[in-house]
Amino acid sequence: MSATQTKTLRFNRHFKASQEAVFRAWTDPEQLTKWWGANGFTTPFAEIDLKVNGRYRIAMQPRVGPVQYLSGIYVEVKPPERLVMTWSSQGSQRHDGYESLLTVEFIAHGAAATEVMLTHERLPDSHVRDFDAGWIATLEHLDQYLQVHAWHVPQSRSIR
Numbered sequence: 001m002s003a004t005q006t007k008t009l010r011f012n013r014h015f016k017a018s019q020e021a022v023f024r025a026w027t028d029p030e031q032l033t034k035w036w037g038a039n040g041f042t043t044p045f046a047e048i049d050l051k052v053n054g055r056y057r058i059a060m061q062p063r064v065g066p067v068q069y070l071s072g073i074y075v076e077v078k079p080p081e082r083l084v085m086t087w088s089s090q091g092s093q094r095h096d097g098y099e100s101l102l103t104v105e106f107i108a109h110g111a112a113a114t115e116v117m118l119t120h121e122r123l124p125d126s127h128v129r130d131f132d133a134g135w136i137a138t139l140e141h142l143d144q145y146l147q148v149h150a151w152h153v154p155q156s157r158s159i160r
Contacts, residue, residue: 008119009135012115013116015143018114019080022080023079026106029047032046042060043059043061044067045058055073056073056085066091073086080106082105084103086099086102087100100120100121100122101120
């Protein structure tokens, strides 16, 4: 696919949770299965080998139809600040057959607020609308999850 046939999507979202909590929600398979996915999907399981060249695989179950899988390899892992990974899908038919690149940055704003900057590159033009809606819903689900489940890292202080 040539560069003229692909697009890049960028999203910024602020969360009322510590950088560590947001990073952990994104990289702990047990937590990820509780919030991941576009509207109309559940996540029956996720496998994450969180290291450079480690693999991940996320199962996504639509309301109707077979399970779809997202998978890839971690290109960069910098806890709790940044993840870069390849992205491929299997089982969706519409979105199969190409590899894109996802970068997720977790920027701390104090002890209990985090900005997530998400960049999804090399998306086929024909898939941009689906991914735009999917990422908006997925980030909303993460926000809802963190409102209930995030633990905040307290400000450090010393007593003399």
